[in-house]
Amino acid sequence: MSDIASTTLDGQVxxxxxxxxxxxxxxxxxxxxxxxxxxxxRGNREIQAIVLTCAGRTFLSGGDMREFDTGVQxxxxxxxxxxxxxxxxxxxxxxxxxxxxxGVETALxxxxxxxxxxxxxxxxxxxxxxxxxxGGTQRMPRLIGLxxxxxxxxxxxxxxxxxxxxVGLVDEVxxxxxxxxxxxxxxxxxxxxxxxxxxxxxxxxxAERADAIIAARRALAATTMRNRNxxxxxxxxAAASVRLPFDxxxxxxxxxxxxxxxxxxxxxxxxxxxxxxxxxxxxxxxxEVQGRTVARVGIVGTGTMGGGIAMCFANAGIPVTIVDxxxxxxxxxxxxxxxxxxxxxxxxxxxxxxxxxxILLIKGSLDFADLGAADLIVEAVFENLALxxxxxxxxxxxxxxxxxxxxxxxxxxxxxxxxxxxxPQDVIGLHFFxxxxxxxxxxxxxxxxxxxxxxxxxxxxARTIKKVGVVAKVCYGFIGxxxxxxxxxxxxxxxxxxxxxxxxxxxxxxxxxxMGILAVYDMAGIDVGYLTRKERAHLLPKDPTFYRPTALxxxxxxxxxxxxxxYYRYDNPDRRRTPDPESIAMFRAEAARLGVPQRQPSAQEIxxxxxxAMVNEGARILEEGVALRASDIDIVYTSGYGFPRYRGGxxxxxxxxGLGLIRDRILEFxxxxxxxxxxxxxxxxxxxxxxxxxxxxxxxxxxxL
Ligand code: NAD
Numbered sequence: 182m183s184d185i186a187s188t189t190l191d192g193q194v195x196x197x198x199x200x201x202x203x204x205x206x207x208x209x210x211x212x213x214x215x216x217x218x219x220x221x222x223r224g225n226r227e228i229q230a231i232v233l234t235c236a237g238r239t240f241l242s243g244g245d246m247r248e249f250d251t252g253v254q255x256x257x258x259x260x261x262x263x264x265x266x267x268x269x270x271x272x273x274x275x276x277x278x279x280x281x282x283x284g285v286e287t288a289l290x291x292x293x294x295x296x297x298x299x300x301x302x303x304x305x306x307x308x309x310x311x312x313x314x315x316g317g318t319q320r321m322p323r324l325i326g327l328x329x330x331x332x333x334x335x336x337x338x339x340x341x342x343x344x345x346x347x348v349g350l351v352d353e354v355x356x357x358x359x360x361x362x363x364x365x366x367x368x369x370x371x372x373x374x375x376x377x378x379x380x381x382x383x384x385x386x387x388a389e390r391a392d393a394i395i396a397a398r399r400a401l402a403a404t405t406m407r408n409r410n411x412x413x414x415x416x417x418x419a420a421a422s423v424r425l426p427f428d429x430x431x432x433x434x435x436x437x438x439x440x441x442x443x444x445x446x447x448x449x450x451x452x453x454x455x456x457x458x459x460x461x462x463x464x465x466x467x468x469e470v471q472g473r474t475v476a477r478v479g480i481v482g483t484g485t486m487g488g489g490i491a492m493c494f495a496n497a498g499i500p501v502t503i504v505d506x507x508x509x510x511x512x513x514x515x516x517x518x519x520x521x522x523x524x525x526x527x528x529x530x531x532x533x534x535x536x537x538x539x540i541l542l543i544k545g546s547l548d549f550a551d552l553g554a555a556d557l558i559v560e561a562v563f564e565n566l567a568l569x570x571x572x573x574x575x576x577x578x579x580x581x582x583x584x585x586x587x588x589x590x591x592x593x594x595x596x597x598x599x600x601x602x603x604x605p606q607d608v609i610g611l612h613f614f615x616x617x618x619x620x621x622x623x624x625x626x627x628x629x630x631x632x633x634x635x636x637x638x639x640x641x642x643a644r645t646i647k648k649v650g651v652v653a654k655v656c657y658g659f660i661g662x663x664x665x666x667x668x669x670x671x672x673x674x675x676x677x678x679x680x681x682x683x684x685x686x687x688x689x690x691x692x693x694x695x696m697g698i699l700a701v702y703d704m705a706g707i708d709v710g711y712l713t714r715k716e717r718a719h720l721l722p723k724d725p726t727f728y729r730p731t732a733l734x735x736x737x738x739x740x741x742x743x744x745x746x747x748y749y750r751y752d753n754p755d756r757r758r759t760p761d762p763e764s765i766a767m768f769r770a771e772a773a774r775l776g777v778p779q780r781q782p783s784a785q786e787i788x789x790x791x792x793x794a795m796v797n798e799g800a801r802i803l804e805e806g807v808a809l810r811a812s813d814i815d816i817v818y819t820s821g822y823g824f825p826r827y828r829g830g831x832x833x834x835x836x837x838x839g840l841g842l843i844r845d846r847i848l849e850f851x852x853x854x855x856x857x858x859x860x861x862x863x864x865x866x867x868x869x870x871x872x873x874x875x876x877x878x879x880x881x882x883x884x885x886l
Contacts, residue, residue, distance in 0.1 A: 186214030193229035200236035207283040209254040230367035239278020258315035262290035275363035286315040296342040303339030310446035314438030318418035319430040326386030381427040391423040449829030456812030472638035479555030483514020487561035489617025493646040495539040511545040561589040577602035587611035605630035622821030623648040667794035679779040682748040688784035695823030699748040703741035711735040796835040800862035811875035836874040844869035
């Protein structure tokens with residue numbers, strides 16, 4: 182008997198309990214514990230039924246992610262699950278907590294399933310670019326039917342216990358004590374003389390329509406999960422559940438499962454998954470540094486960002502005081518907040534009472550003194566350095582000692598802002614993205630004087646408001662917008678060379694970007710970038726073609742969606758983007774005036790130029806220490822800039838393409854396009870010469886700390 186698996190007897194019922202904190206992950210040790218427990222029970226003729234249960238927070242929560250890289254150690258999943266399914270007496274799975282992947286697959290191998298009403302059950306593998314590999318693709322269709330099984334496996338979304346009962350995944354849902362109910366269920370099965378009810382022996386509901394069902398799902402996946410391979414592989418495995426005898430189906434699933442784990446897509450998702458775990462590791466800051474408590478928040482500015490940020494905190498149950506300059510501005514801001522909430526209520530994603538509670542948590546004020554009780558104050562006024570300095574001087578006067586003072590600036594120097602206060606150690610950048618209550622990303626910008634516990638507070642706050650907090654250092658544009666600069670430069674240059682906005686965006690969207698960059702400009706407002714470039718003109722290249730299309734549009738007052746036209750027109754009833762021949766003609770005329778040769782870059786060239794420029798800047802960001810890790814950049818891009826997760830982020834993507842190839846492209850563009858922009862970053866050059874990757878560089882950096 183192991184510490185992990187223990188067996189107790191309750192009359193004729195054996196209770197096997199797994200206890201492997203914190204979440205009963207199906208490690209090798211857990212599988213070995215299950216194996217020895219079920220092997221021992223096989224020989225015991227007294228036992229008439231078995232209950233499988235887990236101690237702690239949850240039933241088996243899922244597979245061991247570390248084994249993706251090491252390979253599954255003995256005993257494997259199939260061997261153990263087969264042993265459970267082959268039990269000569271009924272096995273009841275007693276389910277509670279968050280049962281995912283391998284946990285659900287184990288429950289499928291049991292003969293009955295009983296769940297606490299708060300249980301959630303899912304097969305989320307597809308969200309990691311892989312497929313269920315412990316029999317899930319073969320047993321789930323047999324247990325609940327082909328279509329419901331595909332719904333679960335292709336969405337990756339967990340079911341509530343009630344939903345699981347409705348589809349037949351769970352036999353019984355209980356509200357009170359789980360274990361006594363499971364033992365009672367086992368006793369009933371004994372009394373009724375029921376033997377084991379093996380999932381693998383069931384026939385599949387929907388099997389006769391399998392070809393049509395699978396074909397329809399394939400067609401849907403081609404549009405909703407574009408460029409991804411794992412949904413197709415999942416469908417191959419599910420089709421095999423109908424086509425092949427169980428054991429052959431399992432062997433086929435296993436082969437496919439190993440294939441997708443090794444493929445780029447699976448590695449990309451794992452890279453992001455493990456990367457997110459690194460985000461809170463900051464060199465030089467040990468576990469002894471604790472964040473400060475944030476129980477009350479103040480916000481300055483009820484505009485687009487201030488309002489959204491207020492919602493983030495109210496959604497987490499934290500009271501917010503929000504200050505603006507006039508009652509009219511406050512009213513406008515608070516009305517927008519209310520409207521946003523009302524939209525969620527109409528959509529059904531928020532209950533009316535929850536909305537009322539959240540709105541009650543947000544108080545407007547015209548008096549900075551009302552921010553005195555806040556533990557954290559986030560400034561979100563206009564992007565103007567003099568104004569921000571004035572606000573921070575005021576905050577310094579009213580904020581309580583130890584309050585964290587955050588600025589939402591996108592472009593300004595946070596060191597300069599901090600310097601106007603007598604407490605620069607408490608000042609930090611909190612760069613939210615628009616719409617702030619929706620976007621996942623929060624760039625946390627560490628200024629020169631920012632204290633370690635203030636940085637940890639910001640990371641804690643990110644977690645509290647369910648954002649992905651990525652630490653950056655002060656520089657123009659931080660991580661995300663700084664890399665957008667060369668990306669946008671190339672996209673606009675392609676327009677000058679004769680590509681239409683549609684061709685540029687279609688190429689980028691074909692690669693997998695959620696939205697082409699020119700459509701993004703239209704959405705954010707064409708003038709935003711133009712105005713910041715105007716202010717920084719003395720620092721920018723003296724090149725008349727540099728960001729010229731955006732400048733032309735701004736000069737014409739075609740500022741994007743807010744004016745009904747920009748790179749595209751938005752004057753049709755559904756406000757979808759449509760090509761604008763007039764703006765295209767304007768670009769052509771300007772290209773002629775400036776003597777830009779017309780060469781119609783291909784979709785492949787557009788994507789390569791944009792991505793390679795972005796990656797090269799990413800390498801500079803790493804060298805300068807603006808980002809701590811290549812994976813941090815990838816998380817910024819996948820969570821805030823619509824970069825496809827299945828490609829793992831720009832730096833991971835560059836690693837998979839090969840840094841040597843990326844460098845060769847830059848050298849080629851240096852020759853064929855414009856040498857002033859195409860200079861290989863020293864880090865990229867070095868890694869390319871050494872045949873190494875950003876991931877290897879990151880691992881080395883981590884070791885040397
Ligand atoms: P906005 O114009 O929508 O809102 C600014 C608000 O600040 C207005 O309500 C204004 O009345 C208020 N304000 C101005 N002066 C004030 C003062 N002295 N005291 C109190 N309130 C004052 O601007 P926004 O788009 O919300 O941007 C705010 C900040 O967020 C800027 O620094 C911007 O760079 C940054 N940001 C914006 C976005 C975006 O997409 N809009 C994204 C990230 C960061």
